[in-house]
Each structure stands twice: as C-alpha cells, then as structure tokens.
Amino acid sequence: MQKASHSPEGEPVASLSRPQSQRVDFIDALRGYAILMMLQGHTIDIVLQDSYRSREHLPYVIWKSIGGLTAPVFFFAAGLIVSYLLFREESRSSGSTDRIRKGLTRAGVLILLGFLAQFHYYDRARLIQWSPDRWEFLSRTHVLHTIAVTLALIVLVYGLCRRLPSVVIAVTWLLFGIFAFCCFGPVTRWAPEGLWLSWLTVFTSADHSYFPVFPWVGFGLAGAFFGWVIWTTRWH
Numbered sequence: 001m002q003k004a005s006h007s008p009e010g011e012p013v014a015s016l017s018r019p020q021s022q023r024v025d026f027i028d029a030l031r032g033y034a035i036l037m038m039l040q041g042h043t044i045d046i047v048l049q050d051s052y053r054s055r056e057h058l059p060y061v062i063w064k065s066i067g068g069l070t071a072p073v074f075f076f077a078a079g080l081i082v083s084y085l086l087f088r089e090e091s092r093s094s095g096s097t098d099r100i101r102k103g104l105t106r107a108g109v110l111i112l113l114g115f116l117a118q119f120h121y122y123d124r125a126r127l128i129q130w131s132p133d134r135w136e137f138l139s140r141t142h143v144l145h146t147i148a149v150t151l152a153l154i155v156l157v158y159g160l161c162r163r164l165p166s167v168v169i170a171v172t173w174l175l176f177g178i179f180a181f182c183c184f185g186p187v188t189r190w191a192p193e194g195l196w197l198s199w200l201t202v203f204t205s206a207d208h209s210y211f212p213v214f215p216w217v218g219f220g221l222a223g224a225f226f227g228w229v230i231w232t233t234r235w236h
Contacts, residue, residue, distance in 0.1 A: 076223035078150065078223065079227065081227070083154060083223065100158065107155070113142075140202070143211045146212065150216075153176065154221065173225045174225040176218075177220075188214060
C-alpha cells in the first residue's frame with residue numbers, strides 16, 4: 001500500500017509513483033503481426049508439399065489469403081511508426097530536426113543494405129574479372145529499397161511542411177499514397193530511354209523488383225496518414 005505525502009500546496013502526492021509506459025499497443029500489435037506472418041509465411045512456403053498448393057484445399061486458401069496481408073501490413077506499420085514518432089518529437093522539442101535527420105540517414109543505409117543484399121558470389125567474380133555485366137546486381141532492387149523510398153518520402157514531406165498545420169502534412173501523405181495506387185499500372189510499364197531515366201525503372205518496374213515503389217509506397221503513406229490520426233485524436 002502506497003503512502004501519500006503532501007505537496008507544498010497541500011495536495012497529496014504518491015511517494016511511490018509508477019512510470020507510465022510510452023508504448024503504443026496498437027503499433028506493437030501491428031509490428032508483431034507483420035513479423036510473425038513474414039516468418040511463418042516464408043517457412044511454410046519452403047516446406048509445403050506441392051500437392052497441397054491447390055485451391056481445392058481450404059487451409060491452403062486461408063493461409064494464402066492471410067499471407068497476402070503481410071506485406072501491406074508491414075509497409076502500413078512502418079509508415080505509421082515513422083509518422084507517429086515525427087509528431088511526438090515535435091511535441092516534445094519543437095523545432096528539432098533530429099528525427100528528420102535520423103530518418104533520412106536510415107533511408108540511405110537501407111538503400112545500401114538493399115544493394116548489398118542483392119550482391120552474390122558470382123557478382124564478386126564479375127567485378128574481379130571486370131566483365132561487361134559486372135554491374136548487373138545494381139539492376140535489381142530489394143524490398144529494403146522500397147521501404148527506404150517510403151521512409152524518405154514521409155520524412156521529406158514532413159520536413160518541407162512542418163511549419164504548416166499538421167493536417168496539411170497528413171493530407172499530402174494521403175494524396176501521394178492515392179497517386180501511387182492509381183498510377184502504378186502505367187509507371188510499372190514505363191520504359192524510358194537514356195541511362196539515368198532507365199535506371200529509375202529499377203525502382204519502379206515490376207520486372208526488376210518484387211516490391212516496386214509503385215504501388216507499395218502507397219501502403220506506407222496510408223500508414224503515415226493514420227499515424228497522424230492516432231496522434232491528433234489520441235485514439236491510442
């Protein structure tokens with residue numbers, strides 16, 4: 001049983017105060033779901049016998065449908081977390097750019113890690129031999145690249161619009177997300193000429209990436225918008 005002391009104004013103050021948790025259960029639940037589904041989905045997909053991969057098997061249909069939610073939830077949760085942390089830091093230390101700098105730095109690190117993840121042993125041999133196709137590993141993109149672009153876009157929009165009302169930032173995220181969903185068809189088929197423009201298709205074309213920027217960045221931007229909703233309404 002706690003003993004209460006009194007403040008100089010005479011109000012009771014608990015001598016043994018328990019610090020309140022700063023965790024947001026909803027965000028932790030989303031992140032935990034995405035991680036667990038990713039682990040079980042890849043594991044079962046590797047060991048599952050081909051004879052069970054049929055629409056005639058109801059458990060397979062259910063598992064396949066639930067597994068299809070993993071990547072959208074993962075991107076959604078990532079955008080939500082970044083958005084929530086940006087607004088929380090602004091409320092704690094107005095004008096601070098630490099979270100913006102950390103976000104952009106993290107995006108750059110993820111891009112480098114994505115290319116390293118695509119670098120295989122035979123790519124090393126090509127570089128040593130200076131083969132004409134030595135840079136082929138740069139023509140493939142990883143899911144980390146799409147996460148990095150999503151993170152950078154969220155942070156850049158926030159940094160450019162932070163002096164405006166927060167609703168402007170949230171609506172901008174939402175509009176960019178809608179644009180990503182609406183235009184992903186033409187963008188994924190875009191095949192420009194020229195070295196630099198054609199290199200951009202590495203991030204946008206479905207031929208080079210399993211998770212191209214369009215439309216997957218839309219899920220992260222939708223999460224960022226919902227992060228603003230959570231923060232402004234204190235729904236959590």
